[in-house]
Amino acid sequence: MRGLVALVLAGLLAAASPAAAGLDEADVTILAFDELDGWEEDDHAAALEVFLETCRILDDAQWRPICNLAQAHSGPAKQFFELFFRPVLIEDSAVPLFTAYYEPEILGARRPTARFNIPVYRKPPELSSGALWFTREEIETGGILNGRGLEIAWVEDPVELQFLQIQGSGRIRLRDGSAIRLGYAGSNGHRYRSLGDELVRRGIYSPHQVSAPVIRAWVRRNPQEGADLLLHNPSYVFFREVGHVPADRGPLGAMNRSITAHRTLAVDPEYTPLGAPVWLEKDGAEPFNRLMIAQDTGSRIKGAQRADIFFGTGDEAGRLAGQIRDPGRMVTLLPIQQAYALKPEG
Template identity: 60%
Template structure:
């Protein structure tokens, strides 16, 4: 296929791609455009080797009959660029909503295995009765003591603001005074919707939308303790955690595929449009053109052109991730037969 030539396809046979919607056509269904690698800005300049390593980490978990053979080929020592160009084709999936890239990271918090005067804010394990009753406890009710006395405290931290952001990120590292640490990750949620506290500050007239960032929120909550605590409670969602005992310090946190994710090579996507484990090419406004792997998902990541880039662990990664709110384009790499069959069935 020549550069800039594309086939725009409305979905009729989305069953050709595992997990991508239904087989009936509705006005709001996504469109699919088959591209060539020449259409991808910066494709020739990217080092694909790190992307291939990330891809191999979760390839065996991808759903679909086309993937096992590709996964076997990926582990033969084949050169990374040759692998992706020989066995995949780029597909642009759009649903009418502009692209939005954001960033996430793995926070590091100071903590204690026991409650102290300083460390008095708990991370909770998943309660046994979660899901057995309608309308589980809200954040406000849990913070008021609804789970106290049940032995669910996993670890204690000293900063309620960082604890809130840890729940938003879904995974983190806890540092203890003796130099040891704990890796924690998402176990479950209470079933209530997450409400953006940044948007709530805008709604209240405290900030304009362009002023809001993670650091701005942290500073405002700390400078306004009572109002800040109430702001955090305005989101009724609450996340429960589990400890990961066998993750090395150099390993990324566990993502939605129950495998470690990779800094600057993992993106969280909406699995309704993009198969988890698939390679994706991102072109982010501001200058980041790179092959990544769709290895994670999130409750706020909804839509065909929506992605959250994993920036890594610690404060520096958090500062970088917190500044990302950019447009651009995301293109999914699909097995050749899947990419062509999708369009051929529509056009035929």
């Protein structure tokens, strides 16, 4: 084992991976593990198990030997992380913010009915990644996609569909008890606008009153104004049907692997490499310190100290996720040489 460790360390010292573009203007501080609040008390074995979900697909000279060792590791998981990584605090000018997301599950059908009459679309073939396309209003009221056979399923509630689009993945529960699992396929390229922020701007609610249940109830009580509110968000997300993920596993993240409740983070890859372990110190009403893995991204997740915590599947996960909007600190664990390449001595 010592010989294998020596070879891995030699490989790590050979070359540093290029930094992401966002790191050029960031403040970088290398920390010691004893500077991480609660590091000693976490379940490092649980974090290592999640790390292995995506580590094996990292095609990078800095990560490949570490991933090989992780797969063969039989000792304490905490020791593994301390031996091969260094904690790196990456900061920009933005205030740290940590929110949460979940995998919605809503009712629907494979074919349109009187009850289920709102289509869930797959991506049109002419829509290229990153291109600016028609707005939500143009898609939903202009009939642009009618008759093209792009419907995956049909649902009954436009609010639930938009929440599904905001989360980027989910499940449609059919009447026979089976489910259609949806993954993110692309968007129309327009920037997301918050429905809650718009209700506050209109003077209907104050910021501390807004939540997903409040938005849902208001739209249902005010169908005409509610329809107008839903069109306020020009962003529109398209889905693909995911058929190879077992029902007991999480949805696919940005790395095309199942993500894990309370251990997966969505991050900005301009600052945090996908697949990296991240030590999260979340403050707020229910604080926690936990080693998580950066396995996902999100259109709203921008910045060095901005992340989304995956809370799981279903209504209860959604209720809990909607309560998270907290300050704190996240510290990325990077391979040793990669860490010191960001902060050269002297």
